Amino acid sequence: MPDTAVLDVDGTLVDTNYQHALAWFRAFRRFDVTLPVWRLHRAIGMGGDQLVPAVAGEEFESAHGDDARAAWTEEFEPMLPEVQPFEGARDLLVDLGRRGWTVVLASSGQQGHVDTYLDLLDARDLVAGWTSSDDADATKPAPDLLQAAVQRVSGRAGILLGDSVWDCEAAGNAGMASLAVRTGGFSTEELTGAGAGAVFESLPELLQALDRTEFARPA
Structure with a gap:
């Protein structure tokens, strides 16, 4: 029990959810991928290992997944003081x-x-x-x-x-x-x-x- x-x-x-969505938006833009923020918001709650292929596809994950997650960290951390x-x-x-x-x-x-x-x-x-x-x-x-x-x-x-x-x-x-x-x-x-x-x-x-x-x- x-x-x-x-x-x-x-x-x-x-x-933090909206900061997360905005950080992902900016991270994907580094790879010339523009995803609607509403779509990114709907994926927040997944970890980065799940989110990247879910919103950008398996091909993007294979080519850029780890780099995109590192870019997300760089974009998110300046927003931490706002949380x-x-x-x-x-x-x-x-x-x-x-x-x-x-x-x-x-x-x-x-x-x-x-x-x-x-x-x-x-x-x-x-x-x-x-x-x-x-x-x-x-x-x-x-x-x-x-x-x-x-x-x-x-x-x-x-x-x-x-x-x-x-x-x-x-x-x-x-x-x-x-x-x-x-x-x-x-x-x-x-x-x-x-x-x-x-x-x-x-x-x-x-x-x-x-x-x-x-x-x-x-x-």
């Missing part, structure tokens, strides 16, 4: 811990970015562990990262909170239940269609309803 609260970070706890936590993010970490959950952050971001987010949330003492892109061979919607997160904290089983269809699909692929918030820009119908058991407009709304969700108490 679940004892581990697995929380996505980008787009769920910190407001802010979502309202209620730290309160959620506190509440989950108070209820007895082992809390782990499941990020496919680079370790340096994850460190920035941990400091923004003042969360190092509130979570039992976290992951980065170094911890899985394949990122969401593959299940690897979520499984690595649960293993990192020696958890029995996890429940995921995410903001994208890719989070929810990854949870399903890992055999986990999932909840979602709409902070990633996906509709309620899309998130429930991808497997979310419940969808909330924001973290404060989730906090108010926590007693009526799978996050009420660990089993």
Whole structure:
């Protein structure tokens, strides 16, 4: 039975999705590829290993994948000082811990970015562990990262909170239940269609309803 609260970070706890989309737009432009930002936004939530072939094709991935991901890093990092936590993010970490959950952050971001987010949330003492892109061979919607997160904290089983269809699909692929918030820009119908058991407009709304969700108490 679940004892581990697995929380996505980008787009769920910190407001980064539009910075990610713009950084990818600029990165692809370096290779004379212009992709609509709305299309890039729809892919945010995938790790870079999945996103590049999904939006630019396997031929581009073979020729330029690693270089495009390096370009993305160069474009994204100047925007890091703009990133802010979502309202209620730290309160959620506190509440989950108070209820007895082992809390782990499941990020496919680079370790340096994850460190920035941990400091923004003042969360190092509130979570039992976290992951980065170094911890899985394949990122969401593959299940690897979520499984690595649960293993990192020696958890029995996890429940995921995410903001994208890719989070929810990854949870399903890992055999986990999932909840979602709409902070990633996906509709309620899309998130429930991808497997979310419940969808909330924001973290404060989730906090108010926590007693009526799978996050009420660990089993």
